Amino acid sequence: MTTPDQPDATTAPAEESPDHQHGYIHRKDEYLKRLRRIEGQARGLQRMVEDEKYCIDILTQVSAMTKALQAVSLGLLEEHLSHCVVAAARAGGREADEKVREASEAIARLVRS
Amino acid sequence: MTTPDQPDATTAPAEESPDHQHGYIHRKDEYLKRLRRIEGQARGLQRMVEDEKYCIDILTQVSAMTKALQAVSLGLLEEHLSHCVVAAARAGGREADEKVREASEAIARLVRS
Amino acid sequence: MTTPDQPDATTAPAEESPDHQHGYIHRKDEYLKRLRRIEGQARGLQRMVEDEKYCIDILTQVSAMTKALQAVSLGLLEEHLSHCVVAAARAGGREADEKVREASEAIARLVRS
């Protein structure tokens, strides 16, 4: 639930170096737009509960919001694989193993959530 | 994605009648609190993307948010079953079948999302 | 993982009484057929691993099998709601609450698996 602070540039690991960028960054605006829409869905749900709408209609909106979140996850994950994991694989050694393990854990969390 | 308007009191179906209440209503404040927290998570995710945090950390937050949404769904569903579906079962007839079918479709959407 | 033995007729709870039947029973053959097909998918997967097929093709089959299992769950659940839960709601009292709670826990396990 906590968001770790970004390390200083001086102590940054390989993936934070100036010549490396997170995969999603070149589509940052698109992700921000999708997340703002998801935030709007969360507000819409509060209005529905406030107005005492029918449970099933609320559940339909929650499913739509969950699907939107899932699409964000799958998008971020694909970009992570194609940028960070591929870069680590090329660099080789331990870093590659570590990135694959880390990505696999994120996939498991995604599948189970 | 759209939230259908509440029908007029005069045309309201059985479940909107004054002597019936949605199951979640007696815990309305709790649901509003949970949904506000989820809205906060959506804003937190925007900050993470804005600040170009590490993809895996963003994915971890998305999984936490998905789990929180899922818990809201399961809570609403249980209250819907114990209030609306049980009431319809007692009233009997077509209404009971209809409520069970509708709840089953909501469960299927939940399982698949 | 273990399948608890059916209680003796003499100690059977309400839902095992002669005048009550599980919802799925009138479609028993259909469920047996679907489960046999799922068993066949499990054997097909063993052949694929044995023959060292491509991982992604194996994963595609596992997804198909998971979907088939999910459909069985959703079908059983709908019939459980429309038979056992509705019957308990009509009988009223504690039994109704108990059945709703039990069904809700099964739904939660389904959503999380």
Add this chain to the structure above:
Amino acid sequence: MTTPDQPDATTAPAEESPDHQHGYIHRKDEYLKRLRRIEGQARGLQRMVEDEKYCIDILTQVSAMTKALQAVSLGLLEEHLSHCVVAAARAGGREADEKVREASEAIARLVRS
């Protein structure tokens, strides 16, 4: 649902070449054992339906079986990433992009199933 035949050695793509092995192969026996256990669970479910066991107990077994299948998927996927995808990333070029896209699609199917 169909399992495509293995291509001839002469026409085999990169991943079928003699000097490449699927990631899961060095743990083939473990996967076969897990799939045999899953096949046994499918047979156990047929017995439960045959014996008209209680719906909720059947649903509990289906959830256990789904979890076992999911664990197989996540295991295969991690090995696929650490072998095939990493190898493709090192080889570079189009092959790397293709493998990442293919793995991402498999992840999406897994998350949605």
